Amino acid sequence: MALLAWTRQADHFFLSGLDKAGNTSNPLGSSVTPVTVAQIPGLNTLGIALARLDYAPWGLIPLHFHPRATSTFISKVLQKGDVFVFPVGLIHFQQNSSQNPGIITVANAVLGSKPSIADDILSKAFQVDKSVIDYL
Incomplete structure (x- = not known):
């Protein structure tokens, strides 16, 4: 019988590169850099993920949801340096520089x-x- 063991290493809990802006020269004017268990194996079983979002002026992350959803509407205007945590499955969108997102596809x-x-x-x-x- 083989014994499988996972040895914890510092690299399992580390990711660099989030200081680099994503490419926003696309039709949505936005870029998402995910940070999930695929990038940081140490997140496994913790229920944690995050992302760096980059926007061109008026860039948009369209309406979407994440599996295992709840459906609660929460609104918050963020300032430079702010962080917002989305509850699991919250249907959400983000848009840069506007309190009125206009017509969202x-x-x-x-x-x-x-x-x-x-x-x-x-x-x-x-x-x-x-x-x-x-x-x-």
Whole structure:
């Protein structure tokens, strides 16, 4: 019988490079640099992940969620150097330099799916009038 052991090493809890800005020259004007167990093995079983977000002026991280979700709306304006922790699965978006994000394109998986999801199902799921779904 083979005995498997995981030896903890300093490198399992370390990542460098988050001081380097991500490339924001894309249609969204944003870049996400994830820091998960894939980058820091020592995070395994801790339930912790983070990301560096870089924005061009008016850059956007569109509406999205992470699996094992809850659905609570939380709003917070961040200043330079601030950190915000998203609860597991919180549906969220981020946008640079605006308190009014304007019209946000919801993920193609919902509003652009093929075959399409019926408007009455979407209006129930988002708890809005069907006319709002038609508008989107």
